[in-house]
Amino acid sequence: MITPILLCGGSGTRLWPLSRKSYPKQFAKLTDDESLFQAAARRLSGAEFAAPVVVTSSDYRFIVTEQLAQIEQSAAAILIEPSPRNTAPAILAATLHVAAKDPDALVLIAPSDHVVSDVAAFHAAVAAAASAAREGKIVTFGIRPTRPETGYGWVEVGGDPGDFSPRVLPLTRFVEKPNATRAAEMLAAGTFLWNAGIFLFSAKSILAAFAAHAPALLAPVTEAVAGAAADLAFLRLAAKPWEKVKDISIDYAIMERAENLAVVPFAGGWSDLGDWDSVWRESGPDAGGEVTRGQVSALDCRDSLLRSESDGMELVGIGLTNIVVIAMPDAVLVADRSRAQEVKQAVALLKAKGAKQAEAFARDHRPWGWFETLAMSDRFQVKRIVVHPGASLSLQSHFHRSEHWIVVSGTARTTVDAEVKLLSENQSVYIPLGSVHRLENPGKVPMVLIEVQTGTYLGEDDIIRYDDVYSRGQGAKG
Numbered sequence: 001m002i003t004p005i006l007l008c009g010g011s012g013t014r015l016w017p018l019s020r021k022s023y024p025k026q027f028a029k030l031t032d033d034e035s036l037f038q039a040a041a042r043r044l045s046g047a048e049f050a051a052p053v054v055v056t057s058s059d060y061r062f063i064v065t066e067q068l069a070q071i072e073q074s075a076a077a078i079l080i081e082p083s084p085r086n087t088a089p090a091i092l093a094a095t096l097h098v099a100a101k102d103p104d105a106l107v108l109i110a111p112s113d114h115v116v117s118d119v120a121a122f123h124a125a126v127a128a129a130a131s132a133a134r135e136g137k138i139v140t141f142g143i144r145p146t147r148p149e150t151g152y153g154w155v156e157v158g159g160d161p162g163d164f165s166p167r168v169l170p171l172t173r174f175v176e177k178p179n180a181t182r183a184a185e186m187l188a189a190g191t192f193l194w195n196a197g198i199f200l201f202s203a204k205s206i207l208a209a210f211a212a213h214a215p216a217l218l219a220p221v222t223e224a225v226a227g228a229a230a231d232l233a234f235l236r237l238a239a240k241p242w243e244k245v246k247d248i249s250i251d252y253a254i255m256e257r258a259e260n261l262a263v264v265p266f267a268g269g270w271s272d273l274g275d276w277d278s279v280w281r282e283s284g285p286d287a288g289g290e291v292t293r294g295q296v297s298a299l300d301c302r303d304s305l306l307r308s309e310s311d312g313m314e315l316v317g318i319g320l321t322n323i324v325v326i327a328m329p330d331a332v333l334v335a336d337r338s339r340a341q342e343v344k345q346a347v348a349l350l351k352a353k354g355a356k357q358a359e360a361f362a363r364d365h366r367p368w369g370w371f372e373t374l375a376m377s378d379r380f381q382v383k384r385i386v387v388h389p390g391a392s393l394s395l396q397s398h399f400h401r402s403e404h405w406i407v408v409s410g411t412a413r414t415t416v417d418a419e420v421k422l423l424s425e426n427q428s429v430y431i432p433l434g435s436v437h438r439l440e441n442p443g444k445v446p447m448v449l450i451e452v453q454t455g456t457y458l459g460e461d462d463i464i465r466y467d468d469v470y471s472r473g474q475g476a477k478g
Contacts, residue, residue, distance in 0.1 A: 086249050115273055121267075139201065143196050161191070276305060295311075393440070407448075
């Protein structure tokens with residue numbers, strides 16, 4: 001069997017405002033009713049695949065488990081990186097975890113934020129690569145290019161990919177993201193393919209490659225894996241040795257240096273959804289090039305992407321050509337499609353000016369559900385809180401605020417100091433400043449309530465946790 005390693009620790013900004021650091025694109029529903037992460041997990045499941053190993057960050061660990069549960073899947077392990085160190089250390093850590101049980105195991109590295117439209121063709125490509133991987137090859141997958149793309153790296157194939165039937169070909173070299181002229185030349189040559197960043201190899205082969213080409217990574221990553229500590233359903237890599245790990249991609253660390261490389265050509269439809277232009281392309285524009293999603297009314301618009309990501313917000317476009325408009329409750333993006341790559345620069349500008357929209361959503365996801373602020377002023381805040389069935393917030397208190405909870409739907413079990421009670425729709429409870437309290441949903445449907453906070457300070461870090469089923473510790477999220 002093949003063990004997939006799903007990489008989902010990234011916090012990409014090129015799809016802002018829908019993708020932000022607090023809830024990045026791999027967990028968003030960009031082209032379908034499932035997130036990209038869920039689609040990747042489904043794609044890498046079946047008789048030929050073992051349960052995946054997921055590598056992510058602490059902030060996303062509960063999103064990973066929640067989204068896997070929604071599609072009735074589970075991971076063999078979820079490794080938590082103490083801090084982001086790029087793809088090479090993440091891949092090495094996950095491979096060491098797999099190799100501890102089976103050094104000969106085949107490992108498939110897959111980013112969790114890509115789209116593959118023909119899953120059967122992808123499985124055929126993986127099957128074609130498996131024999132070469134068992135023989136010690138490091139196999140990558142080269143995508144048939146359809147345009148002179150400057151946003152991707154490329155690979156040069158030592159042969160004609162022909163009809164792109166799944167077979168193993170020699171790989172000559174990796175090529176960095178080219179300029180437009182060079183990209184056009186490579187497209188015309190016919191022997192250059194897009195680098196998908198998907199790899200198949202045996203655990204022992206890639207470990208040998210790290211020993212040969214990136215030996216400085218081996219000791220600290222091995223120590224971080226050996227010192228990993230269990231935390232609920234997660235495995236936290238040891239932080240101290242991880243601090244010594246170099247930030248480097250797998251391409252720089254291994255792929256541009258190794259000699260035992262091969263490539264399987266693939267033409268089954270692939271995109272890394274790296275910007276809004278690629279989302280427009282993958283969303284299937286109509287005859288006029290128009291793509292709409294959500295509550296959108298478009299009049300005489302062409303080659304444009306219009307998305308309303310908020311219930312109750314009607315987006316109207318008139319006479320737009322080659323334009324991207326993404327409307328959310330707290331931010332709106334309007335950009336020329338040809339400049340979609342510059343969204344990352346806009347996010348940097350927002351961060352520099354201290355705009356919270358640069359990284360955080362109005363809706364804040366937690367392991368028990370989510371909340372969003374409906375109104376806020378100097379001494380009060382009104383929130384909508386949704387708690388999953390069977391979930392509970394931590395037992396906690398606040399120094400600077402009191403709270404009033406009003407149940408809108410479902411049933412709430414509330415604890416306020418020594419008093420525990422059940423509240424149903426239209427019932428409420430008051431939590432005085434300093435009281436030790438907890439909110440739970442004992443029912444089988446989501447529980448929704450309105451919370452009114454009053455006090456001198458309303459920040460999320462005004463919290464002391466006494467007990468928490470999610471082991472988050474202190475702080476805003478723990």
